[in-house]
Amino acid sequence: xxxxxxxxxxxxxxxxxxxxxxxxxxxxxxxxxxxxxxxxxxxxxxxxxxxxxxxxxxxxxxxxxxxxxxxxxxxxxxxxxxxxxxxxxxxxxxxxxxxxxxxxxxxxxxxxxxxxxxxxxxxxxxxxxxxxxxxxxxxxxxxxxxxxxxxxxxxxxxxxxxxxxxxxxxxxxxxxxxxxxxxxxxxxxxxxxxxxxxxxxxxxxxxxxxxxxxxxxxxxxxxxxxxxxxxxxxx
Numbered sequence: 420x421x422x423x424x425x426x427x428x429x430x431x432x433x434x435x436x437x438x439x440x441x442x443x444x445x446x447x448x449x450x451x452x453x454x455x456x457x458x459x460x461x462x463x464x465x466x467x468x469x470x471x472x473x474x475x476x477x478x479x480x481x482x483x484x485x486x487x488x489x490x491x492x493x494x495x496x497x498x499x500x501x502x503x504x505x506x507x508x509x510x511x512x513x514x515x516x517x518x519x520x521x522x523x524x525x526x527x528x529x530x531x532x533x534x535x536x537x538x539x540x541x542x543x544x545x546x547x548x549x550x551x552x553x554x555x556x557x558x559x560x561x562x563x564x565x566x567x568x569x570x571x572x573x574x575x576x577x578x579x580x581x582x583x584x585x586x587x588x589x590x591x592x593x594x595x596x597x598x599x600x601x602x603x604x605x606x607x608x609x610x611x612x613x614x615x616x617x618x619x620x621x622x623x624x625x626x627x628x629x630x631x632x633x634x635x636x637x638x639x640x641x642x643x644x645x646x647x648x649x650x651x652x653x654x
Contacts, residue, residue: 456483460537460584462577463487464516464570465545467494470592472502474542479508483540488516488527490545518545518569520556528576537584538577543570544592546622549615560609566622571629589633593626600624 461478465471466487478485479502489495495513502511517523546566555564581587600620609618
């Protein structure tokens with residue numbers, strides 16, 4: 420008993436010491452490419468924070484025309500101005516996209532296709548993680564609905580434009596958590612059993628499977644960068 424208590428007391432210390440090594444092990448490194456993207460059009464979902472924000476900033480820095488597809492327009496506008504100021508690129512635009520509502524997804528795609536002649540980069544980044552049980556506007560369990568089904572529909576609606584703009588890219592942001600995921604067809608909506616952590620893992624596995632199948636159908640190669648499956652289309 421004393422040994423267990425001592426271990427619990429020392430655990431935070433060991434985690435603090437090991438944290439840098441753990442981060443290095445899980446990191447896929449820093450991008451060293453200097454490729455510039457003038458004339459390229461990119462869409463980044465969930466670009467008002469976190470990975471999405473940093474990705475949008477990097478794309479803008481390289482000269483791309485970047486659409487921040489965000490549920491919260493006000494936050495998106497603040498980030499857009501921040502990126503414009505930091506990069507000097509004024510072609511950073513904000514458009515409303517709620518991946519928990521297929522009507523919003525279809526409206527975004529319709530407006531984007533009417534506005535832009537090309538789409539070279541689609542980064543499906545937005546997501547929810549370990550949220551209490553809830554459903555999307557269309558009745559899907561929130562993790563699967565937002566993280567997978569929402570991006571599935573968005574990609575489908577923009578796919579022809581991506582093909583026309585080839586060479587183009589689709590990047591689906593997944594997670595190492597997909598290793599713990601399972602696709603339970605008898606409980607896709609989590610109504611029989613629900614665990615927030617596992618629901619996230621299931622949705623991340625769905626991202627991986629979607630990427631692999633999309634690559635197969637388009638006869639292109641899925642390329643892996645850490646936990647980011649990417650596929651490219653060439654003419």
